[in-house]
Amino acid sequence: MSEAITDKPVPTEPELVQCEICLTEVPGSVATTVEGPDYVHHFCGIDCLARWREGAEKLTPPPPTQDETPSGY
Numbered sequence: 001m002s003e004a005i006t007d008k009p010v011p012t013e014p015e016l017v018q019c020e021i022c023l024t025e026v027p028g029s030v031a032t033t034v035e036g037p038d039y040v041h042h043f044c045g046i047d048c049l050a051r052w053r054e055g056a057e058k059l060t061p062p063p064p065t066q067d068e069t070p071s072g073y
Contacts, residue, residue: 021048
């Protein structure tokens with residue numbers, strides 16, 4: 001008995017995600033991701049991930065020094 005053509009699996013395209021830095025579309029299965037409680041960032045590779053981390057470090061204020069810590073804590 002021969003199978004009908006419609007019985008064969010149809011290949012599907014991989015889900016594409018966009019790199020947060022360079023906006024290149026890459027398959028989600030190979031993207032580097034950084035997850036937070038309310039978001040997921042995708043990166044095409046470690047170079048773009050490093051660029052994103054550098055930018056995030058610039059936006060994060062440094063911890064207070066001992067002179068800046070309020071008394072009573």
